[in-house]
Amino acid sequence: MAVSPVLPKLVGERVKRREDPRLIQGRATYVDDIALVGMQYIAFKRSDVAHARIRSVDTRAAEAMDGVEAVFTGAQVAEFLAPMPIGTPFPSPEHRAVAVDTVRFSGEPVAVVVARDRFVARDAVDAIVVSYDPLPAVVDVELAMTGKPTVIHPAFPNNLAVPLVPAGTGVSADGKVDDSAIDEAFARADLVISQRMVNQRLAPTAMEPRGVVAHYEPGKGTMTIWSSTQNPHILRTFIAALTGLGENQVRAIAPEVGGGFGAKINIYGEEYVAAAVSKRLGIPVKWTEDRSEAFVATTHGRDILGYVDLAAKRDGTVVGLKLRLIADIGAYNMLLTAAIPTLTTMMANATYNIPAIRATVTEVFTNKTPTDAYRGAGRPEATYFVERAMDMLARELKMDPAELRRKNFIQPSQFPFATQTGAVYDSGDYEKALDRALKNAQWDRLKAERDKARAEGRLVGLGLSMYVEVCGLGPSAALPTGGWEHSQVTIERDGRISATTGASPHGQGNETTFAQMLADQFGVPFEHITILHGDTGVVKQGIGTFGSRSQAVGGTALHMAGSKVKAKMAKFAAALLEAHEDDVVFENGTISVKGSPASGKPFASVAAYAYRPVPLPEGLEPGLSDEAFFEPSNNTYPFGCHISMVEIDRKTGEPTLLKLVAVDDAGNLINPLIVEGQIHGGLAQGIGQAMIEEVVYNEDGQLVTGSFMDYAIPRAIDFPRFELDATVTPTPVNPLGAKGVGEAGTLGATPSVVSATVDALSGFGVKHIDMMLRPEKLWRIIQGGQS
Amino acid sequence: MSQVSMTVNGKVRKATVDPRVLLVYFLRDQLRLTGTHIGCDTSQCGACTVMIDGRSAKSCTIFAVQADGSEITTIEGLATNGQLHPLQQGFWEEHGLQCGFCTPGMIMAAVTLLKDNPSPSEREIREGITGNFCRCTGYQHIVNAIQHAATKR
Ligand code: FES
Ligand code: FES
Numbered sequence: 060m061a062v063s064p065v066l067p068k069l070v071g072e073r074v075k076r077r078e079d080p081r082l083i084q085g086r087a088t089y090v091d092d093i094a095l096v097g098m099q100y101i102a103f104k105r106s107d108v109a110h111a112r113i114r115s116v117d118t119r120a121a122e123a124m125d126g127v128e129a130v131f132t133g134a135q136v137a138e139f140l141a142p143m144p145i146g147t148p149f150p151s152p153e154h155r156a157v158a159v160d161t162v163r164f165s166g167e168p169v170a171v172v173v174a175r176d177r178f179v180a181r182d183a184v185d186a187i188v189v190s191y192d193p194l195p196a197v198v199d200v201e202l203a204m205t206g207k208p209t210v211i212h213p214a215f216p217n218n219l220a221v222p223l224v225p226a227g228t229g230v231s232a233d234g235k236v237d238d239s240a241i242d243e244a245f246a247r248a249d250l251v252i253s254q255r256m257v258n259q260r261l262a263p264t265a266m267e268p269r270g271v272v273a274h275y276e277p278g279k280g281t282m283t284i285w286s287s288t289q290n291p292h293i294l295r296t297f298i299a300a301l302t303g304l305g306e307n308q309v310r311a312i313a314p315e316v317g318g319g320f321g322a323k324i325n326i327y328g329e330e331y332v333a334a335a336v337s338k339r340l341g342i343p344v345k346w347t348e349d350r351s352e353a354f355v356a357t358t359h360g361r362d363i364l365g366y367v368d369l370a371a372k373r374d375g376t377v378v379g380l381k382l383r384l385i386a387d388i389g390a391y392n393m394l395l396t397a398a399i400p401t402l403t404t405m406m407a408n409a410t411y412n413i414p415a416i417r418a419t420v421t422e423v424f425t426n427k428t429p430t431d432a433y434r435g436a437g438r439p440e441a442t443y444f445v446e447r448a449m450d451m452l453a454r455e456l457k458m459d460p461a462e463l464r465r466k467n468f469i470q471p472s473q474f475p476f477a478t479q480t481g482a483v484y485d486s487g488d489y490e491k492a493l494d495r496a497l498k499n500a501q502w503d504r505l506k507a508e509r510d511k512a513r514a515e516g517r518l519v520g521l522g523l524s525m526y527v528e529v530c531g532l533g534p535s536a537a538l539p540t541g542g543w544e545h546s547q548v549t550i551e552r553d554g555r556i557s558a559t560t561g562a563s564p565h566g567q568g569n570e571t572t573f574a575q576m577l578a579d580q581f582g583v584p585f586e587h588i589t590i591l592h593g594d595t596g597v598v599k600q601g602i603g604t605f606g607s608r609s610q611a612v613g614g615t616a617l618h619m620a621g622s623k624v625k626a627k628m629a630k631f632a633a634a635l636l637e638a639h640e641d642d643v644v645f646e647n648g649t650i651s652v653k654g655s656p657a658s659g660k661p662f663a664s665v666a667a668y669a670y671r672p673v674p675l676p677e678g679l680e681p682g683l684s685d686e687a688f689f690e691p692s693n694n695t696y697p698f699g700c701h702i703s704m705v706e707i708d709r710k711t712g713e714p715t716l717l718k719l720v721a722v723d724d725a726g727n728l729i730n731p732l733i734v735e736g737q738i739h740g741g742l743a744q745g746i747g748q749a750m751i752e753e754v755v756y757n758e759d760g761q762l763v764t765g766s767f768m769d770y771a772i773p774r775a776i777d778f779p780r781f782e783l784d785a786t787v788t789p790t791p792v793n794p795l796g797a798k799g800v801g802e803a804g805t806l807g808a809t810p811s812v813v814s815a816t817v818d819a820l821s822g823f824g825v826k827h828i829d830m831m832l833r834p835e836k837l838w839r840i841i842q843g844g845q846s
Numbered sequence: 847m848s849q850v851s852m853t854v855n856g857k858v859r860k861a862t863v864d865p866r867v868l869l870v871y872f873l874r875d876q877l878r879l880t881g882t883h884i885g886c887d888t889s890q891c892g893a894c895t896v897m898i899d900g901r902s903a904k905s906c907t908i909f910a911v912q913a914d915g916s917e918i919t920t921i922e923g924l925a926t927n928g929q930l931h932p933l934q935q936g937f938w939e940e941h942g943l944q945c946g947f948c949t950p951g952m953i954m955a956a957v958t959l960l961k962d963n964p965s966p967s968e969r970e971i972r973e974g975i976t977g978n979f980c981r982c983t984g985y986q987h988i989v990n991a992i993q994h995a996a997t998k999r
Contacts, residue, residue: 075939075941076938078946079937079938079943079946080938082943082946083921083930083938083946083949083950083953084881084921084922084924084925084934085880085881085882085920085921085922085950086881088880089883089947091880091884092874092880094878176875178864178866178867265945265947266883266885266891266893266945266947266979266980266981266982267885267945267947315945317883317945317946317947318944318945318947318981318982320981349887350885350886350888350891351887566944566945566946566982732941733941735941736941736944736982736983736984737944738984739983739984739985739986739987740944740981740982740983740984741984742984743983743984743985744981766888767886767888767890767891767979768890772979772981773985774972774975774979775971775972775973775975775976775978775980775988775989776972776973776976778972778984778985778986780968780989781984781986804984
């Protein structure tokens, strides 16, 4: 037979994405692109006050409008929709998708309109008249903790959603706390750095706002729901539970999803309402979020206040760390809200040997939009608090910030490393990442440049940050949904391969990376592989894409399913080739006996044989399809080092990022091009947090940053060209050695930019500056005022 | 209701439209050209960018009735005879997109950018796409994509 062309190995290569042709030609289908026959549009009347009793909701004028199908008040919705569940084990107040008697944040829904088109729906919303008895609002988290001026949920005194979760040295599994070790550590310290730091509230701001189409078919008794979500299978579970259907009667579809960044993990009230309303009216309905609606209705991220105490010896040896955290979670618990700040305490150990750590977190209700995951979700906060404190320590000791880190690193020989705060780091070589970053940045030369610039009167500073994050979430014990991922691989009759993954992507390029893996695994052309995702009618099971898990967990499930099918296919091939199954090799589109490629059978003909197996080899069933659930034994712990250089305009206080050097270690990489893109995007968000992003409320609980006019997401002009590099320390947790990379950029960039800014202004005696680095704030420091 | 007639991607389209409907909704909901996206309600994100009479413009900033008689190109009409436009090719080659939501607007904005300045510097590219937001890419690969198109044309 003809010798087949040699197929290149694809894993590890910069393969162009196969998702792109549809996306660059406007041929992709996002939720708002879907139109069903008979579909009507939903719009929400939202509270314009932060805290009030609802006295009345007058819907008469709205109902009388031409084209309005139905109007439901919160009380009416409550008749057919139960309160919203959460996904964490913490106690939670009742939360209705549409408020019944009290509103607790500005933007909370109070009524729902269903109408012929989106414009009529909006007009009808405007025609609804709600009257309120105002209650005092609380927006300051430390004030809220005193129970003044208001208690938002009566069952939660002093607004304490979660009174106190301790972690670290001396905290036992049953929550008992022994302070002796941490007290001793602080007693033997030569100095203690103490600082209050704000990790401010952010708006995740995926460019595609949320949207949902729900279609209940009364004849079949089934529900199809399209949603801009990161996890259609979890959506299916919750929608089934709240609409009284079985999971086998609900099909959830995440079509093309325009970014998520953690904010599309949560299952939202609008999704429940759309499903319930469709079921009640027996018609398909669509809801599309406006951008200004997204600012109040989509969960926010971060918003953790930290009191940090770092104890050290004069030679720079860190001996103890205390982190007292207060999380402002807004008005309600959402799916993962309460769990996010516990990731901050979990990661308090950072990359260092710290003999004693005490980290506590208190979570507090305020009259704001609820928080939930936002890219990094708890880990950027931990990194920020610890790395800023390390930077302050270096400055106090007049040590090079890199050398201080080096002195305290957990060493490669210490892995797996059990931290003081309950994590077991899988693998790491922190000094290698630091050294690579210092080399790439030309650290000594940069310092000389900075000093020269300063001598000329310019305000230039350098900042450095290490990070370690927890990714590849995670063992099932760590997630209420389970922490596995699922895949099914099918060799079709014609030799093409279809594979499903529960890791539903929204920009991560899984169709490409997963096809690269299968192409190598089976020795077939990349073009012969189709990756299916995002549809529970096609993908049997799944968890979703978050916590940098799609490659480490989803990729591993794919690899496992592929291995099972391959083993079976080897048996069919062995029968055809009259060889032993252990001796057959898959390469270049053929399956042959090791050492004699010319004897091989085309891959497709082995597939055809498996589907018409005459004769059927002993002990085999026909067909080539198998599935796998991968349950990781641990999380993965990627790490890296980010260095930045910042200049402040002396006249205006405006900061400019001159340079950003990043070295990230995510273990083995499947597609370095895609990995770079992920890191760039994370860096942009990490730098955005440091420099220009901040959700601001006024004292009445009104969102001041409620549109792109007031909330600054970074633009192209805000960045220099990022300089990336990677070290590779594979994880032993999965056979791919891949750790995950989706969030990395948000970890180190933020503290490194803030530290660079503090460095630039160190001549003015400033030791710490809270984010965001508003020019006015910096200008005041330059003018001799306070930060 | 008003009558409008415009040439969209080379085809004459006549329609009856509510005077308050923005051009972007007309394209998406009435003509079903859903490649043009809506990312904001304050005319800042650029997701809705199309070409109107040969210039890039945000289609959420004008009413459909104002585009009466205009010639419009959307992302669906950018490729010619099945050949990707150099910018589409550039975005593909250089991984200039992730979720792809900003991409049609970003590409349509870059068309005018390159028309006005066929060999822009990196700085000029970054300034030129300031009216287009991308939350996924950090812009570096978008800059590369536009540079790719500029050199390969
Ligand atoms: S939708 Fe037109 S600029 Fe945002
Ligand atoms: S690629 Fe997602 S917003 Fe640009």
